[in-house]
Structures are given as structure tokens and as C-alpha cells.
Amino acid sequence: MSADGQGRSHWFDDEAGPVVRPYAMTRGRTSSQGQHRLDLIAVVVAEPHADDAEADHMLSPEHVDIVELCREDPQSVAELAAELDLPIGVVRVLVGDLVDAEFVHVNRPVPPAELPDESILRDVINGLRAL
Amino acid sequence: MIFGRSERGKPPVEPVTLKILVAGGFGVGKTTLVGAVSEIRPLRTEELLTEAGRPVDDLSGVESKHTTTVAMDFGRITLREDLVLYLFGTPGQERFWFMWDELSEGALGAVVLADTRRLEDCFAAVDYFERRSIPFLVGVNCFEGAPRYPVEDVRQALDLDEGVPLLMCDARDRESVKEALIGVVEHAMAYAADRRQAVTG
Numbered sequence: 001m002s003a004d005g006q007g008r009s010h011w012f013d014d015e016a017g018p019v020v021r022p023y024a025m026t027r028g029r030t031s032s033q034g035q036h037r038l039d040l041i042a043v044v045v046a047e048p049h050a051d052d053a054e055a056d057h058m059l060s061p062e063h064v065d066i067v068e069l070c071r072e073d074p075q076s077v078a079e080l081a082a083e084l085d086l087p088i089g090v091v092r093v094l095v096g097d098l099v100d101a102e103f104v105h106v107n108r109p110v111p112p113a114e115l116p117d118e119s120i121l122r123d124v125i126n127g128l129r130a131l
Numbered sequence: 132m133i134f135g136r137s138e139r140g141k142p143p144v145e146p147v148t149l150k151i152l153v154a155g156g157f158g159v160g161k162t163t164l165v166g167a168v169s170e171i172r173p174l175r176t177e178e179l180l181t182e183a184g185r186p187v188d189d190l191s192g193v194e195s196k197h198t199t200t201v202a203m204d205f206g207r208i209t210l211r212e213d214l215v216l217y218l219f220g221t222p223g224q225e226r227f228w229f230m231w232d233e234l235s236e237g238a239l240g241a242v243v244l245a246d247t248r249r250l251e252d253c254f255a256a257v258d259y260f261e262r263r264s265i266p267f268l269v270g271v272n273c274f275e276g277a278p279r280y281p282v283e284d285v286r287q288a289l290d291l292d293e294g295v296p297l298l299m300c301d302a303r304d305r306e307s308v309k310e311a312l313i314g315v316v317e318h319a320m321a322y323a324a325d326r327r328q329a330v331t332g
Contacts (some may be wrong), residue, residue, distance in 0.1 A: 082174035127210025
């Protein structure tokens with residue numbers, strides 16, 4: 001988060017500052033409509049045509065940052081939050097916007113109870129052994 | 132940066148992701164454990180406490196809220212290009228339990244780290260995973276200078292169910308941590324098999 005003009009416009013009181021400021025990027029929204037909560041390990045993947053993100057004036061710099069990171073490599077929600085130093089809730093809303101605008105898609109993790117068979121878990125064990 | 136740079140025009144690999152939680156009392160070595168096996172320096176991700184349960188667009192009442200940040204440290208292990216395991220250290224303080232619900236949803240399992248000098252610090256985590264039927268094992272972090280007790284004594288002190296594995300470990304030691312994580316996955320597999328049997332049999 002940058003300390004640019006947005007951060008200096010004190011339309012909120014000091015006490016509320018830490019809450020409101022990050023959510024100013026989401027225009028006050030604390031969740032994304034029409035979407036389930038994105039898991040921390042949901043993977044955000046940039047769509048092939050996402051190169052146009054910078055040219056899209058509807059997007060904030062933070063939106064563009066997310067698209068750029070994901071264009072390099074798919075990123076989990078947790079990694080995006082850590083990388084951009086934004087609260088997870090903010091990243092969720094921004095990713096939701098990008099999904100709506102079709103700049104990215106999200107792969108939700110499969111809950112272990114719904115894994116088709118044990119082979120993935122065996123792969124995890126073998127992978128850990130090989131570390 | 133992570134999953135192998137994607138060439139233009141070539142679709143990037145979209146990995147399957149899984150997570151294991153690392154729980155236990157404050158200062159028991161959760162972040163140390165994550166750091167011992169993570170391919171990245173444990174990252175910190177934060178959430179604002181006031182966000183929990185707020186309806187869309189509702190900022191009323193924000194001005195009177197006390198704000199707190201919950202930090203979670205996490206690490207990543209790329210097992211294969213298309214298979215990534217994340218480790219999440221749960222926030223140590225009990226008042227952040229609302230985060231646990233979110234973290235534990237869809238988790239493969241958990242390691243509860245225990246310190247024999249403050250065994251009671253991990254009771255809450257043991258309770259939590261038991262009640263939610265999340266497969267977990269207890270790793271007794273063998274701190275230097277801490278008294279060593281026989282496994283059976285620790286089990287008894289924790290009142291662990293028979294099926295819950297307990298092992299001695301060293302959160303700083305990569306091999307020891309690998310062992311603990313493999314234990315969690317094996318336990319999760321056995322747990323799932325038991326459940327299937329209970330359903331079909």
C-alpha cells in the first residue's frame with residue numbers, strides 16, 4: 001500500500017484509520033458479491049488477454065498489481081496478500097472484481113474429503129520424503 | 132517467481148494446492164517449524180479483526196471499533212510443479228479463533244505443537260481439532276533444557292484419544308519436521324479410510 005494522496009485524505013477520524021484505509025481501495029466493500037469466500041490457498045490465474053489490465057481505467061493500481069503478479073505465475077490468495085501487504089479481505093474483494101472483469105480466474109482448492117482417491121495424498125507423502 | 136515462469140502463449144501450470152495447519156500456544160515454535168521446511172522465508176499475511184462478519188457495504192459502527200490485526204505466518208512447499216503444500220501457523224491467541232475456522236476449512240490436517248513446560252497452552256488447539264474432526268497429531272517440541280517425559284505420560288496429560296499420533300520433534304530440524312508432516316498426511320489418510328468404512332459398513 002502506498003502512502004499517496006489516498007492515504008492523506010482524512011475523511012475518516014484517526015481512530016477508524018487502520019480499518020477504513022485499506023478498504024478505501026475496495027470502495028468500502030468488505031466482500032465480493034455473488035462469490036463464495038475465496039480460500040487462502042485458492043489459486044488466482046491471469047487470463048491470456050490480461051495484458052490490457054494497465055489500460056483499463058476502471059482498475060486501481062492494486063488491481064493491476066494483482067494481475068501482474070499472477071501473469072508471472074499463478075498465485076494463492078495468501079501469497080498475493082503477503083506480497084502486496086494488503087489484508088486478506090481486501091485482496092478477496094479486488095480478486096472478485098478481476099474475476100468479474102475476466103482478467104483472472106480462480107481455482108478453488110479441492111477439500112480433502114472430496115479428493116477422488118488417495119493418490120494425491122500419496123504424492124504429498126512421497127514429495128515430502130524427497131525434500 | 133514460483134511455479135516456473137510461463138512462456139507467452141503457453142498456459143501456466145495451475146497447481147493443486149493443499150494446506151496443513153500448525154497450531155499450538157504462543158512461542159511454541161510454529162513459525163520456526165514452518166521455516167524449517169518452507170522454500171520461502173515464512174510470509175506474513177494479515178487480516179483486520181473488524182472485518183469478521185460485516186455485511187457488504189456496511190461501514191456503520193466502524194468508528195467505535197477497536198482495530199486489531201491478526202497475523203498468520205505461512206510457508207510453501209512445491210512438491211511438484213502441479214502440487215503445492217502450504218503450511219499455516221495459526222494465530223496463537225485464543226481471541227483470534229474466528230480465523231481458525233477459516234484456516235481449518237479444507238485443511239488436510241494439523242500439527243499441534245506442544246511444549247512440556249507449558250503443556251496447557253496446547254489444550255485449546257487439541258480441543259478445537261477434536262471437536263471439528265480435523266485429523267491432527269501432537270508434536271512435542273523438544274526444547275533444549277526442557278524436561279523430557281515418556282510419550283505415554285504426555286499422552287495422558289493431554290488426555291489424547293488413542294488414535295491421535297504423538298511424536299517428539301524439533302521444530303528447527305528439517306528432517307524432524309518432514310517426519311511430522313508425513314505423519315499428519317498418513318494420519319489423514321487413515322482417518323479418511325475409517326470414515327469411509329463407517330459410512331459403507
